[in-house]
Amino acid sequence: MARLPVRAAVLHAPGAPLEHRTLLLDEPLHGEVLVRTGAIGLCHSDLHYADGTLPMDLPAVLGHEVAGVVERVGPGVNRVKIGDRVVATVTPNCGSCPSCVAGHATLCERTMQRRYRDRPKLETEDGAPVSMLGGMGTFAEAFVLDEASLAVVPDAVSLNVACLLGCCISTGVGAVTHGARVGPRDTVAVIGCGGVGMAVVQAARMSGAQRIIAIDLHPEKLLLAAEVGATDVVVSGPAQEVIDAVREIAPEGVTRSFEAVGRPETAELAFDLLAPRGIATILGLMPAGKRISIDAGALIEGDRRIQGAYMGANQFLADVPLLVEQYERGVLDLRAMVTSVIPFSDINAGLQAMRSPGTIRTVVSFE
Numbered sequence: 001m002a003r004l005p006v007r008a009a010v011l012h013a014p015g016a017p018l019e020h021r022t023l024l025l026d027e028p029l030h031g032e033v034l035v036r037t038g039a040i041g042l043c044h045s046d047l048h049y050a051d052g053t054l055p056m057d058l059p060a061v062l063g064h065e066v067a068g069v070v071e072r073v074g075p076g077v078n079r080v081k082i083g084d085r086v087v088a089t090v091t092p093n094c095g096s097c098p099s100c101v102a103g104h105a106t107l108c109e110r111t112m113q114r115r116y117r118d119r120p121k122l123e124t125e126d127g128a129p130v131s132m133l134g135g136m137g138t139f140a141e142a143f144v145l146d147e148a149s150l151a152v153v154p155d156a157v158s159l160n161v162a163c164l165l166g167c168c169i170s171t172g173v174g175a176v177t178h179g180a181r182v183g184p185r186d187t188v189a190v191i192g193c194g195g196v197g198m199a200v201v202q203a204a205r206m207s208g209a210q211r212i213i214a215i216d217l218h219p220e221k222l223l224l225a226a227e228v229g230a231t232d233v234v235v236s237g238p239a240q241e242v243i244d245a246v247r248e249i250a251p252e253g254v255t256r257s258f259e260a261v262g263r264p265e266t267a268e269l270a271f272d273l274l275a276p277r278g279i280a281t282i283l284g285l286m287p288a289g290k291r292i293s294i295d296a297g298a299l300i301e302g303d304r305r306i307q308g309a310y311m312g313a314n315q316f317l318a319d320v321p322l323l324v325e326q327y328e329r330g331v332l333d334l335r336a337m338v339t340s341v342i343p344f345s346d347i348n349a350g351l352q353a354m355r356s357p358g359t360i361r362t363v364v365s366f367e
């Protein structure tokens with residue numbers, strides 16, 4: 001089969017606008033699926049690569065929070081079929097390595113192998129290879145992925161909200177349920193109320209947490225956090241002021257804190273907010289090489305913990321049906337997460353809008 005021409009938004013230089021170009025998409029190989037893009041959520045991880053904060057080979061196609069419709073399947077595909085509506089994850093897992101068998105799908109030891117193929121997935125019209133964030137390349141009207149990256153969603157769920165399940169929701173909800181195991185006895189603080197932080201707030205509410213303290217620089221975001229489940233809000237400022245404000249609500253500190261900003265300072269603040277035996281979960285991606293400094297006495301004498309939960313330690317294929325069910329029951333509010341829906345031609349404006357304080361998620365829709 002000839003390669004399929006697809007319209008794509010291509011990154012040629014860090015900091016430069018994405019260029020709309022036609023690229024050539026390979027056919028799905030063994031175990032792969034070609035998906036017609038329905039909707040893409042713009043995530044801060046995309047922005048890290050667009051800005052050059054995180055490096056990658058160029059030209060490149062970004063995008064990883066995506067839902068669409070299966071258009072073609074390669075040989076050996078047996079879990080999805082043509083016409084299925086699917087949401088994708090950036091961490092496909094093999095299901096059989098030691099990490100997968102132990103239930104840690106996001107730490108699959110064969111993720112790179114799952115992404116490997118013996119010829120480029122995407123090429124320019126001159127035949128030069130184009131790199132892709134996480135091997136996905138979804139800022140395009142179609143993409144090809146390993147079947148293991150895809151979970152099926154019911155026809156009744158709009159792709160404009162289903163895409164969120166792929167990154168911010170599975171990360172935020174996963175961090176609460178799989179990473180920090182929040183329960184009714186917990187008091188929770190969430191630093192950063194973007195897509196991931198808002199999902200943490202919602203999941204903490206669904207887990208029955210006693211207090212849910214949302215912390216953000218922007219009052220607009222805190223208003224929305226309160227609508228989706230925060231019991232208290234704190235406008236961010238100097239660390240000690242935030243600590244004092246949280247201690248007024250939870251005098252011993254919180255039992256669970258979450259960092260969803262991606263800065264060492266906010267990761268340190270997450271630790272400083274903890275009560276004895278509390279757990280800080282750090283979710284934000286940080287620039288390469290960053291280190292975090294914490295109080296050794298508070299760590300050792302207070303039995304406090306600080307941990308990662310990459311992509312919320314999610315169990316994608318098992319989590320998506322549950323998240324869909326929670327959405328359909330009205331428990332998980334996906335619509336509140338979508339600030340605006342824009343056409344693909346406006347993707348650069350969408351990336352700019354991510355910097356504005358009122359934006360939770362901008363969704364690029366092909367529907």
Ligand SMILES: [Zn+2]
Pocket residue numbers: 043044045046064065167168
């Ligand atoms: Zn993301």
Ligand SMILES: [Zn+2]
Pocket residue numbers: 093094095096097098099100101107108109110111
């Ligand atoms: Zn594995």
